[in-house]
Amino acid sequence: xxxxxxxxxxxxxxxxxxxxxxxxxxxxxxxxxxxxxxxxxxxxxxxxxxxxxxxxxxxxxxxxxxxxxxxxxxxxxxxxxxxxxxxxxxxxxxxxxxxxxxxxxxxxxxxxxxxxxxxxxxxxxxxxxxxxxxxxxxxxxxxxxxxxxxxxxxxxxxxxxxxxxxxxxxxxxxxxxxxxxxxxxxxxxxxxxxxxxxxxxxxxxxxxxxxx
Ligand code: SIN
Ligand code: FE2
Numbered sequence: 001x002x003x004x005x006x007x008x009x010x011x012x013x014x015x016x017x018x019x020x021x022x023x024x025x026x027x028x029x030x031x032x033x034x035x036x037x038x039x040x041x042x043x044x045x046x047x048x049x050x051x052x053x054x055x056x057x058x059x060x061x062x063x064x065x066x067x068x069x070x071x072x073x074x075x076x077x078x079x080x081x082x083x084x085x086x087x088x089x090x091x092x093x094x095x096x097x098x099x100x101x102x103x104x105x106x107x108x109x110x111x112x113x114x115x116x117x118x119x120x121x122x123x124x125x126x127x128x129x130x131x132x133x134x135x136x137x138x139x140x141x142x143x144x145x146x147x148x149x150x151x152x153x154x155x156x157x158x159x160x161x162x163x164x165x166x167x168x169x170x171x172x173x174x175x176x177x178x179x180x181x182x183x184x185x186x187x188x189x190x191x192x193x194x195x196x197x198x199x200x201x202x203x204x205x206x207x208x209x210x211x212x
Pocket of ligand 1 (some may be wrong): 143187
């Protein structure tokens with residue numbers, strides 16, 4: 001299936017571009033969102049969420065875990081991809097539904113080998129950063145929003161460049177790729193309790209990447 005084969009009416013408002021990052025608003029309908037949450041629940045059961053520490057030793061406000069060959073980890077040694085969860089167990093496989101979404105949206109044969117799952121509780125945010133721990137920036141990063149609305153800020157590829165912001169809603173899918181692959185981006189805040197998708201509120205963000 002390709003993007004154009006999606007049943008009409010699924011996409012509420014089409015594609016929005018924010019400093020080169022493409023946002024497919026409302027790409028995922030309610031059933032697909034709920035199914036993805038179930039998939040992610042199964043991943044978290046095997047690879048529990050943990051709170052990462054920045055390289056400056058500060059606890060992040062998001063919790064995270066991963067699926068796939070590589071998972072993103074951080075700590076005093078900096079940021080890196082690891083083949084294992086901090087427990088020592090390998091990461092669970094990336095759910096098939098997410099792999100299908102990657103194929104559909106990117107049209108790429110190459111599969112992602114890393115799936116980072118971030119959970120934003122009330123008050124959580126993520127500062128402006130570049131995704132640059134992957135080996136080859138020709139591969140895009142695909143980002144899926146589930147749950148509460150989030151204010152997504154996108155800058156240019158230079159630190160301190162002008163930024164633009166857009167609210168991401170549950171079911172939105174963003175592609176950070178092409179000339180915007182190294183664009184600075186972050187989440188200023190979430191609107192806690194704005195979605196019914198997650199029983200305890202908050203927001204899940206899933207990013208699929210080619211790391212190796
Ligand atoms: C990230 O940059 O890793 C997360 C972006 C988001 O939560 O939408
Ligand atoms: Fe990022």
